[in-house]
Amino acid sequence: MSRRLRTIICGAIPVVVLGALVGMDHIPGTNISLTVPYAAEGPGPSFNTLGEIEGKEVVEIDGENTDPTSGNLNMTTVSVRTGMTVPQVVSRWAQGDSIVPLDTIFQPGESQEDVQERNKAAFANSETAATLAAMNYLHRKVEVQVVEVKPDSAAEGQLVSGDRIISINGTPVATPAEAQEQVSHYQPGEKITLDIKHQDQSRATLTLNLGENPDSPGKPLLGITMVSVPADGVRIHYNLNEVGGPSAGMMFSLAVVDKLSPGLLNGGKFVAGTGTISADGSVGPIGGITHKMKAAEDLGAELFLAPKDNCAEAMSQDHGTMVVAEVTSLSDAIQQMKAYSEGGDVRTCQSR
Template sequence: MSRRHATILASTLLLIGMLCAVALVRVPYSELSPGPTVNTLGEYDGDPVLSIEGRETYPTSGHLNMTTVRVTSADYRMTLGEALYSWLADDAAVVPHDSLYPDGTTAEEAEEENAEEFSQSQQSAKVAALAELGIPVPTRTVVSAVVKDSPAEGTLRAGDVIKAVDGTPVREPADVARLVTEHEPGEDVVFTVVPAKAAEAAEKAGEDPLTAGTREVTVATAPAEDDQRAIVGIQAGTAHTFPFDIDIKLADVGGPSAGLMFALGIVDKLTDEELTGGTFVAGTGTIDGEGEVGPIGGVTMKTRAAAAAGARYFLTPEENCATAAKERPDGLTLVEVGTMDDALEALRDIREDDTESLPLCTAAD
């Protein structure tokens, strides 16, 4: 074989090897891309996103769109070719797989976590919206989760209302951990609880769950693995009794980042003044019961989704502003918000066409 033919053969084999590597070799990366954007004031799959019963509602106009990010699943490994293509694409981002799914998170675990965060964001959105309108929302401390194989498993259940620990009234979730850790590991703790089913039945009947029948549950403490303090293996949280029904229907969406837009949508439906004045506004951000707006992931994918859908303004958590401003889509104004009040003030400026006073996102130096 001549040297020329040998060189061609070697180059061909090398090229075949490289193509095989691009097509077959899996790399530890995941892809982010713009996801669906849904108007919280409108419908999704034929059903209203927000439904309110038991309270007067008012007509709305314009858009208050929540935005999403498409993410490759926890059990999917991109090929080298897919990663290179996404890295070069304008509408996708490639990130380390472990940054999205740490500690070997499975697809099922990721779905469960996203669903739980989404459910919590809905609760926080309702609380923040009603607080903004001055509508009281009674709260209670509940068992939000029971650790598997812990002392509490089989005795306490998720949804149980915790009224007292060792006879001391519980007013907030932090009280539970404080009272339990006053014990030495191995000692018993007595919980006064309203069982989850009784609390749920009372709420459905329009009664205060705290007034339902109580029972005492004794749980032996165990030492925590990290610092040997006494624990029983529960996570305490807060549940709310809403004065009327607020239903949020949005399938196939997870995570906490729609909280702000849900809260704004609820306020819009419960007030006679239309928040947007007919303008297309989109946004993102977590929200807590006090109306604080928190940062989210994938903000540049969300601004691109909003712009593609036709949004003119994008409500952006202040901690995401610098990142979002670096890749701001043409025609989309990024408005910085840190609280529910900030968002409502921005919407007032937008509907009154006083946009010169809007706090705009700027890229960091």
């Protein structure tokens, strides 16, 4: 065999081996991992909160006739890929994804399942905040509804899912935060009185002994999870089950307001956006905004609603002809959409 042929064969062997290992996460027959401690973040799926998914409205409202809607109010997401090999990381980076250390996604000792549960809880909280913010904007009253009663708690056998707590020891409560505040004034073992409205609208007065929070010794525990719901019988359901995190809050709230108020909030335009929402309507920053904007631009969005605190990052990349508006609250987002649809002045994001 000639020297040149031997050189070609010897040089080709590692290339072939590397190629064979690209799609593997470990060396066969061993426990040696080939993955690296990094994740790739890129544009994720986007959902029109005024539209449908799998035959159901993304934001479904029962108990009242809704106003017709048009156009789009798209929530945007970030896709996260983990368990990658070096070649896969390089490939994702070449496609425009951000490569970040795994510890920016996973907390110490946290598994992927833990992250999913944390994101699921954050998403559920964003739904509650979205409803409350929308009701406050529309000047509609809300009530505290029991979602789940924890086993072996003070509330077990006394409350059931669907019950509404009207007052605690005579003090009216309208939000879970107000209910928690009232409970915090007492000690474990002390009695409290709840004014309850059942699902059949009958009323009851319950007296129970508070338990102790196992995660905070000395702190009282009622033992329920709660949400705020409209007091007038309107029921709001959010039918996105495979999405996590809190960043859909603002777009959910906008969809609720659009369906329960006359006219088109978006002027029939294709609007996309992102941002957390608080009960008072404040819009907060989120992660991955450049990827969310890319997804919106690719879908043809005309206007993107961005939290004020994300504006500098948002303007760090080209966004084509899509207008990027700076928003600080639910009412602000509505005003910005009105200005855009009517050809007025939109307060756009500025690079810092």
